[in-house]
Amino acid sequence: MEFASDNTSGVPQPVLDALVRANAGYAMGYGADAVTDRVQALVRELFEAPQAEVRLVATGTAANALALAVLAPPWGAIWCHAAAHVDCDECGAPEFFTGGAKLVLVPGAHGRIAPETLEEVLTRAGRSVHQVQPAALSLSNLTEAGTVYDPDTLAALCAVARRHGLGVHLDGARFANALVATGATPAQASWKAGVDVLCLGGTKNGLMGAEAVVIFDPDRAAEFDLRRKRAGHLFSKHRYLAAQMEAWLTDGLWLDLAARANAAAGRLTAGLAALPGVRLRHPVEGNLAFVDWPETMAARLRAGGAVFHDAPASDGGAGARLVASWDSGDDGIERFLALARG
Numbered sequence: 001m002e003f004a005s006d007n008t009s010g011v012p013q014p015v016l017d018a019l020v021r022a023n024a025g026y027a028m029g030y031g032a033d034a035v036t037d038r039v040q041a042l043v044r045e046l047f048e049a050p051q052a053e054v055r056l057v058a059t060g061t062a063a064n065a066l067a068l069a070v071l072a073p074p075w076g077a078i079w080c081h082a083a084a085h086v087d088c089d090e091c092g093a094p095e096f097f098t099g100g101a102k103l104v105l106v107p108g109a110h111g112r113i114a115p116e117t118l119e120e121v122l123t124r125a126g127r128s129v130h131q132v133q134p135a136a137l138s139l140s141n142l143t144e145a146g147t148v149y150d151p152d153t154l155a156a157l158c159a160v161a162r163r164h165g166l167g168v169h170l171d172g173a174r175f176a177n178a179l180v181a182t183g184a185t186p187a188q189a190s191w192k193a194g195v196d197v198l199c200l201g202g203t204k205n206g207l208m209g210a211e212a213v214v215i216f217d218p219d220r221a222a223e224f225d226l227r228r229k230r231a232g233h234l235f236s237k238h239r240y241l242a243a244q245m246e247a248w249l250t251d252g253l254w255l256d257l258a259a260r261a262n263a264a265a266g267r268l269t270a271g272l273a274a275l276p277g278v279r280l281r282h283p284v285e286g287n288l289a290f291v292d293w294p295e296t297m298a299a300r301l302r303a304g305g306a307v308f309h310d311a312p313a314s315d316g317g318a319g320a321r322l323v324a325s326w327d328s329g330d331d332g333i334e335r336f337l338a339l340a341r342g
Helices: 013-022 034-046 060-069 093-098 115-124 151-163 175-182 218-230 239-273 295-303 330-341
Strands: 053-057 076-081 102-106 133-140 167-172 197-201 211-215 288-292 319-323
Touching: 013 239, 034 053, 034 211, 034 239, 053 060, 053 218, 053 239, 060 093, 060 133, 060 167, 060 197, 060 211, 060 218, 076 093, 076 115, 093 102, 102 115, 115 151, 133 151, 151 167, 167 175, 175 197, 175 239, 211 218, 239 288, 239 319, 239 330, 295 330
Parallel strands: 076 102, 076 133, 133 167, 167 197
Antiparallel strands: 053 211, 197 211, 288 319
């Protein structure tokens, strides 16, 4: 009954098998190996983007912060949702890696920025020498509320950003979950909508620790390479990152894993929503949800061995953040719901 995070799950067997295969013999370091070459070709094919450059790092924080650093100078402004991971959960890494760019928070219901809100905010933004200069828009899909941006909304937001001279970064820590939820292709949910740099997250969806930064404008890749090395995020034994990513992207495994997680979250929250005193705070569109519930229910669940993070409601009432993983089984969901029913 582990619903604290999709970071807590294990690694699927095909990925472990790929690591064993990659461990045989010798391979050049720092990304000069054959597995990394295959990953680049695979991502280009999946995203219908032959021009894209693919770079691997081990953490989502490094992926996001380095990606934003190639979009925003130290005097730049990066607009993001008020609950965005880059603002709330990165310990100032974007500001550090950009050398001082400022995150500017934008409100929006259910974790999403509306295009008309972004237009209003950017229209009001100052551009004098006394202020940070417009540089980038950072979006998350899934959002931190567990909701999605469909391709049309994403394209509308990117169009607003373009009109105001901003590059667009997409935090895709749960990008696979968003694809499953919307039915969009990787291309439709990224560069075709106007995204410049995508952080394609694998760690929350079954990988031991591997994230891909997909740079759709190849002219930005050389700067990313230097920033990655300078920041200490260029792995010497790079094949072990690449092997994970290759296995994950092959034969649709990444989407299968995300579909399992989304379905598990749907079963869990459907059962909870049917109970008295329980309310879903946001639409459940991916693999994470926020629920408001009685404190007695939360205490009963914890006493029974359930693991989750508290997320108090805005009125101070009890609530939780529940995240399903690729390996969240039916037995655990049923035991959780039985405890919730009392």
